[in-house]
Amino acid sequence: MARTSHAAAEGNPGMWRREAGTVVRRALALPERAAASGAITACSHIPRVPTEWAPHSHPSHELVWVRGGTVTSRVQDRVFTVSEGYGLWMPAGVVHGGRTTAGAKFHDAFFAPDRTPFAFGEPRTIAMTPLLESLLAHLARTDLDDAARARAESVVFDVLQPSEQQFTLRLPPGDGRIDAITEALLADPADPRSLEEWARALGISDRTITRAFRQATGLSFAQWRQLLRVHRALALLSEGFDVMTVSEELGYAQPSSFIAAFRRVMGTTPGNVRNPVSPVHNS
Structure with a gap:
């Protein structure tokens, strides 16, 4: 399948990215x-x-x-x-x-x-x-x-029982210190800017950004971005995109890095999600 296009996706402020044709x-x-x-x-x-x-x-x-x-x-x-x-x-x-x-x-x-x-x-x-x-x-x-x-x-x-693990992404609720970061990453989870680069761009310290993310989400900046990327990966994999394409789409330098990050969050590989043999219950 062809690689998805960020330019073709319609932004949806405060939400996840809306695909063209939705x-x-x-x-x-x-x-x-x-x-x-x-x-x-x-x-x-x-x-x-x-x-x-x-x-x-x-x-x-x-x-x-x-x-x-x-x-x-x-x-x-x-x-x-x-x-x-x-x-x-x-x-x-x-x-x-x-x-x-x-x-x-x-x-x-x-x-x-x-x-x-x-x-x-x-x-x-x-x-x-x-x-x-x-x-x-x-x-x-x-x-x-x-x-x-x-x-x-x-x-x-x-x-009918809840799953042992609840796969949820918490969005920072209107924190002016990090709103620009979360909006940019929701629009494009592959945005490669590091914590230090964001701090320079916003004119604040990286400690301030780290503290704001932890206060709002319980996660560090890197953990929150990784979780966001896995949410996006699940949708792309379900649409039939291969692991290499999803890895590129989400900004990983190597598919192995994406696979390792996905496994840390989901407890299984993206290949198993894309081609499940049976329903997966251990996310």
């Missing part, structure tokens, strides 16, 4: 069956182009997951990137925006709050086990009677 929708509509007798309403579709949903909320809890792509969601100062093998739980009423890559099979399930016997108060990454996916696919059928639906829902409630 369709922006106001909100993800609840299925017509959402008012049915069951507690869970599931559906799926395949966006043909990169699709973004403007900030919105739902009266129901929402679980989204994808096959053959990634879904990214922005909730206040956090960005969640979810690849194959994982889902994202969004509590009812939480305002969020979302984006999915072109051609990904996008799955969605809505949970009626008054009939869901648990509650995650915050967005959570969910381990999408084969059993959980099969149950939700079963619940997407339109021919289930109430008893069969209730049996399947009770098992979903038993097996």
Whole structure:
């Protein structure tokens, strides 16, 4: 596949980079069956182009997951990137925006709050086990009677669990000392400027930048940039770009450096993410 173009990407201030050709929708509509007798309403579709949903909320809890792509969601100062093998739980009423890559099979399930016997108060990454996916696919059928639906829902409630690791990027919330850095890196994660170069450009000390990043995100500048690049890498790999191309796109001098950085964050290699043998559950 051809290398992606930074010039072709449309900037989206305060968000992650928006690819050319992205369709922006106001909100993800609840299925017509959402008012049915069951507690869970599931559906799926395949966006043909990169699709973004403007900030919105739902009266129901929402679980989204994808096959053959990634879904990214922005909730206040956090960005969640979810690849194959994982889902994202969004509590009812939480305002969020979302984006999915072109051609990904996008799955969605809505949970009626008054009939869901648990509650995650915050967005959570969910381990999408084969059993959980099969149950939700079963619940997407339109021919289930109430008893069969209730049996399947009770098992979903038993097996739906958060992932051990929550893959989240925290964005510095409007810190004038480092806003220019975060905006530049969100627009272009491959920006090669070092901590010292940024300090000279902004007329502040590198210690000030380091302190600001740690106060806002809990990470150093280098750690935050590495995590941002891995978020971006997941989307590129899911779109079929090879490891060498992704490495170049993200500004690494050698693919081996990219592979090592990716493994440190994800616990697996980018090649395993690009060509998974089975869902990965150890990010």
